[in-house]
Amino acid sequence: MSHQSKIDMDVKCNPMTLSIEDNDGADEPTLLTTADDEGMDSHASPESDFGPHGDKHTSIASAEVTSTSAPGNLLDLGNDDDYVWYFAIGAMLNPISMRNRKLFPLRSRAAVLMNHRINFFGSIGVAEAVPALGEHFHGVLHRVDRATMAKLDSIERDYIRRIATARCYDGNDIECVVYARAHHGDGCSDVGSPETRDAKRRRWGLLCGKQPRAPSPPVSTSEDKPPQQRYLDIMIMGCRHFGVAQEYIDFLETHESQPRAAPHELRNYGNPAKDAPTLTLEEVNKGTGRDDQPLFLTFRSRVLKCTLDRNSKPFKEFVEVHSQVGHIGEMYVSKVAYDPKYGVPEGPADFTKEHCAYLEDLLIGYFEFSGLPDAWTPVAWFKQSYRTESTIAPSA
Numbered sequence: 038m039s040h041q042s043k044i045d046m047d048v049k050c051n052p053m054t055l056s057i058e059d060n061d062g063a064d065e066p067t068l069l070t071t072a073d074d075e076g077m078d079s080h081a082s083p084e085s086d087f088g089p090h091g092d093k094h095t096s097i098a099s100a101e102v103t104s105t106s107a108p109g110n111l112l113d114l115g116n117d118d119d120y121v122w123y124f125a126i127g128a129m130l131n132p133i134s135m136r137n138r139k140l141f142p143l144r145s146r147a148a149v150l151m152n153h154r155i156n157f158f159g160s161i162g163v164a165e166a167v168p169a170l171g172e173h174f175h176g177v178l179h180r181v182d183r184a185t186m187a188k189l190d191s192i193e194r195d196y197i198r199r200i201a202t203a204r205c206y207d208g209n210d211i212e213c214v215v216y217a218r219a220h221h222g223d224g225c226s227d228v229g230s231p232e233t234r235d236a237k238r239r240r241w242g243l244l245c246g247k248q249p250r251a252p253s254p255p256v257s258t259s260e261d262k263p264p265q266q267r268y269l270d271i272m273i274m275g276c277r278h279f280g281v282a283q284e285y286i287d288f289l290e291t292h293e294s295q296p297r298a299a300p301h302e303l304r305n306y307g308n309p310a311k312d313a314p315t316l317t318l319e320e321v322n323k324g325t326g327r328d329d330q331p332l333f334l335t336f337r338s339r340v341l342k343c344t345l346d347r348n349s350k351p352f353k354e355f356v357e358v359h360s361q362v363g364h365i366g367e368m369y370v371s372k373v374a375y376d377p378k379y380g381v382p383e384g385p386a387d388f389t390k391e392h393c394a395y396l397e398d399l400l401i402g403y404f405e406f407s408g409l410p411d412a413w414t415p416v417a418w419f420k421q422s423y424r425t426e427s428t429i430a431p432s433a
Contacts, residue, residue, distance in 0.1 A: 119182055122213040123189065124150050124203050126176045127164035128268065128375070130275030135179075137372035137381060140188060142179035147281045148203040149173050150215060160406050162264030162295060164272070166199070166215045175285035177275065178203055178213060189216070194354075206282075263293040267376045274377055297378070300391065303398040306415050309339060315418040316340050321364050326356035334359075336366035336400070337393045340417040351409060370396040374403070386422045393423070 120143070128134040135142070154169040166174075181189070190198075196216035203213045269289055276286050321340060324333025332343035332355060345352040362369045367388050371381060379392045404412050 120180055121183075121186060122203065122211050123179045123181050123186065124148070124166075124176050124201065124213045124215040125179055125275075126150070126155060126166055126174075126215065128271050128275075129179070129189075130177050130279070130281075131271045131375070132275065132278055133381065134271060134275070134375050137375055138188065138192060140179075140181070140185055142181050142185070144180045145279055146178050146205060147175065147276075147279050148178045148205045148211070148213075149175055150213075151202045151204055151210075153201060153215070157264045158261045160260070160262055161402055162262050162268065163406075164264065164268075165196075166201070166217050168199075168217075173204075175276070175281050176203075177279045177281065178205070178211065186214070263295055266294045266296050267374075267378070269294050270377045271375060297395075298398055300394065303394050304401045305394065305397050306336070306339070306341060306401070306413060309415040309417055313415075313417050315420065321419060324364065326352065326359060332356060332359060333364055334366040334369075334413065335364050335419045335421065336397055337390075338419055338421045339415045340419050341366065341413040342416045343412060344414050345409070345412055351407075351412070355412075366400065367393050367396050370400050374399045387424055389424050 123129075123142075129140070132145075150166060151173050152168065152170050153166045153174065154172040155174045156165050156167045157163065158165055186198075193216040195218070197219045198214045199217040201213055201215050203211050205211060269292060273286055273289050275281075276289065321333055321335060324331045324340075324342070326332030326343065326347075332352070334341045334343075343352060343355055345355070358369070362372075365385055368382075368385065371379070371388075371392070374396065375381060376395070379389075379395070382388050382392070400413075401410075404410055
């Protein structure tokens with residue numbers, strides 16, 4: 038029996054089988070269960086799909102994660118032209134992370150990504166799927182529409198979509214999309230499918246709404262490090278929620294990680310000059326980055342100004358993000374860099390000083406990872422209230 042056949046048999050007969058090398062290199066109706074989706078899910082096991090009230094997997098205590106779908110009427114799953122299976126491997130394993138980004142899959146199920154291995158890369162240890170014949174790892178399939186895929190493209194802008202094959206725990210294979218770095222291939226996998234490369238390119242455009250992008254440089258040129266413990270906790274919670282095989286959860290729980298920084302280790306942008314002004318909310322709100330206005334974020338009682346070239350792509354992207362989330366940096370970072378330790382505060386006054394300091398360190402790390410370490414500088418003060426106390430700008 039060939040090595041590939043042995044792996045295929047193992048996965049079909051025992052979804053707990055895991056074949057991943059530990060790599061210390063290097064992320065509001067209820068979910069549908071009755072729609073057939075042209076037979077795609079007619080054999081789905083009850084352990085793989087969510088019940089109408091999110092009651093199949095309740096290992097996460099918080100009621101926040103019992104459903105990731107948006108409120109409203111139940112939706113038709115649609116046909117293959119309108120929907121696609123997206124294979125989540127990192128933060129998108131977690132329903133809270135999905136909801137924080139306003140991503141609402143129609144249904145979700147645990148599965149195995151065939152002919153790929155998981156790798157963690159960059160200074161903060163981000164997960165990626167690397168093509169690897171005969172290898173596989175676990176994750177979650179989300180059924181999403183074109184609009185959701187467009188949002189994911191914006192979030193995963195340093196990656197390309199890649200067509201792959203996922204094997205559900207009932208043994209059925211489903212063609213899906215996974216995000217990968219461009220230098221691992223052009224997005225059209227040759228593995229595990231009878232389709233030709235040209236046919237896959239055509240199907241890619243049909244399913245995903247766009248053609249593969251031209252290869253771009255790797256996301257980070259820094260030395261690869263293990264994933265942050267925060268990141269692994271998010272993945273583990275998501276895997277438990279959607280019923281991913283325990284052996285894969287064990288793999289994540291024992292994986293080398295970067296521990297959360299101690300309070301004295303947290304980085305910050307420093308303070309504005311001693312004679313810096315204290316801006317009003319009206320003045321801060323003018324800092325939208327549009328019409329020759331500066332781009333402002335408020336963070337820990339300070340106003341941060343974006344220093345990037347106004348004509349650069351990153352500056353324009355930040356302006357767009359600002360238009361959607363506003364100037365409060367803590368609110369934005371707490372959603373895109375959700376940490377189970379702190380949860381998701383509902384408003385600015387729900388943050389503790391410790392949480393804010395932690396979020397600022399994460400923000401600095403993200404921009405260093407993206408090659409933009411000097412993107413923000415403190416220019417003024419801003420009065421900010423915390424959960425238990427208020428920070429007032431010092432007198433000049």
